[in-house]
Amino acid sequence: MRTGHTHLFIPGPTNVPEDVRQAMNVPMQDMRAPDFGDVTLSLFSDLKGIFRTEKGQVMMFPGSGTSAWEAAITNTLNPGDKVLMARHGQFSTLWAEMAERLGLDVLLVDVPWGAGAPVKEFERQLAADTDDEIKAVFVTHNETATGVTSNVAGVRRALDENFHDALLFVDGVSSIGSLDFRMDDWGVDLAITGSQKGLMMPAGLGILAASERAMEMSQTSTMRRAYYDFGDMVKMNADGYFPYTPPTQLLHGLRKSLDRIATEGLDNVIARHTRLAEGVRRGVAAWGLDLVAEHPSLYSNTVSAIRTPQDVDARDVIRIAYEDYNTSLGSGLARLAGKVFRIGHIGDLNEGMCLTALSVAEMALIRAGVRLEMGSGVAAAQSWFVSDVQTERHFHVAAE
Ligand SMILES: *Cc1c(COP(=O)(O)O)cnc(C)c1O
Numbered sequence: 001m002r003t004g005h006t007h008l009f010i011p012g013p014t015n016v017p018e019d020v021r022q023a024m025n026v027p028m029q030d031m032r033a034p035d036f037g038d039v040t041l042s043l044f045s046d047l048k049g050i051f052r053t054e055k056g057q058v059m060m061f062p063g064s065g066t067s068a069w070e071a072a073i074t075n076t077l078n079p080g081d082k083v084l085m086a087r088h089g090q091f092s093t094l095w096a097e098m099a100e101r102l103g104l105d106v107l108l109v110d111v112p113w114g115a116g117a118p119v120k121e122f123e124r125q126l127a128a129d130t131d132d133e134i135k136a137v138f139v140t141h142n143e144t145a146t147g148v149t150s151n152v153a154g155v156r157r158a159l160d161e162n163f164h165d166a167l168l169f170v171d172g173v174s175s176i177g178s179l180d181f182r183m184d185d186w187g188v189d190l191a192i193t194g195s196q197k198g199l200m201m202p203a204g205l206g207i208l209a210a211s212e213r214a215m216e217m218s219q220t221s222t223m224r225r226a227y228y229d230f231g232d233m234v235k236m237n238a239d240g241y242f243p244y245t246p247p248t249q250l251l252h253g254l255r256k257s258l259d260r261i262a263t264e265g266l267d268n269v270i271a272r273h274t275r276l277a278e279g280v281r282r283g284v285a286a287w288g289l290d291l292v293a294e295h296p297s298l299y300s301n302t303v304s305a306i307r308t309p310q311d312v313d314a315r316d317v318i319r320i321a322y323e324d325y326n327t328s329l330g331s332g333l334a335r336l337a338g339k340v341f342r343i344g345h346i347g348d349l350n351e352g353m354c355l356t357a358l359s360v361a362e363m364a365l366i367r368a369g370v371r372l373e374m375g376s377g378v379a380a381a382q383s384w385f386v387s388d389v390q391t392e393r394h395f396h397v398a399a400e
Pocket of ligand 1: 012064065066067091140142143144171172173174194203
């Protein structure tokens with residue numbers, strides 16, 4: 001029998017705030033009713049703010065984030081198109097696999113898991129591509145498997161400096177709405193997210209924004225698509241409707257979660273993720289453990305992937321935390337299985353919750369055989385949170 005809260009510190013699905021959960025508890029509705037747009041139209045405009053785009057076209061497909069990957073690819077590219085992408089974690093690996101399965105010619109750059117998108121190598125490949133054979137560059141903004149945030153603006157610069165007009169695709173599933181992401185400033189053509197990470201919702205909406213250029217490409221692109229067709233979706237969305245039954249409850253929940261983000265202020269949301277992540281990282285450093293991310297400039301503010309010592313199986317840490325302390329920590333994915341556990345610090349989160357994650361992880365690490373001083377990680381994070389209290393006040397004032 002489990003008592004109390006079961007804590008969720010995985011990088012998605014994230015904790016759904018109580019008022020978002022309540023907002024979804026509504027009777028079923030007629031999705032063709034004349035006033036259905038009252039529910040939906042504001043979502044499209046407010047999501048633009050989350051993507052930081054003025055002219056981007058926002059769409060929501062019933063599905064998880066992966067569905068938005070597929071929609072982005074099949075609507076804008078052509079069979080056999082060459083696309084440039086890097087593999088540096090499980091999500092970029094899966095995205096590359098999808099691109100191959102859908103019939104693209106994937107130019108893969110393998111870099112270590114823990115590195116970011118290789119801007120210099122992309123730059124070299126783009127410069128060498130004088131016939132403009134590369135039709136798109138794919139960047140995983142925040143590689144959730146390794147806790148690495150990549151330099152999207154740098155990839156944009158590499159494209160611009162080579163006068164290369166490949167489309168820029170960005171997987172922002174674990175960054176958009178929680179890390180600094182700028183669709184327009186960075187010239188992103190296809191920006192992809194899902195409902196269950198920064199947006200603090202259940203899974204079920206694949207959300208994307210397409211630039212004007214991407215929308216133009218979708219007029220002539222010849223890849224096969226049906227369910228995920230941009231044209232069908234955009235035509236119906238114009239009046240707030242969908243080409244098929246939308247998950248109405250999720251739309252109500254999204255309304256509430258966007259209200260929450262607006263009330264806190266997106267800049268404050270981003271600052272909060274930065275502050276909380278720093279506390280977690282200080283805790284990890286106090287344990288003497290390493291992050292997978294190779295360099296501080298790559299540290300993700302939504303998830304930390306933590307290496308256990310060689311003789312300790314990270315799966316034991318995760319199992320003990322779950323079975324004995326009601327706490328879900330993220331697992332090591334694919335080649336990181338057994339070597340890494342992750343603390344998700346994304347979405348609806350505060351200092352106390354991060355301290356719980358560190359405290360439980362500490363107990364589980366010690367019981368799994370890691371030698372560390374009990375309380376050391378918690379104390380390091382506490383010191384940071386206390387020292388940072390002025391900054392927090394500043395943000396509260398700014399939000400009021
Ligand atoms: C979670 C995640 C995905 C996959 O999203 P699903 O909603 O599980 O389909 C893709 N990319 C990144 C970076 C993610 O974190």
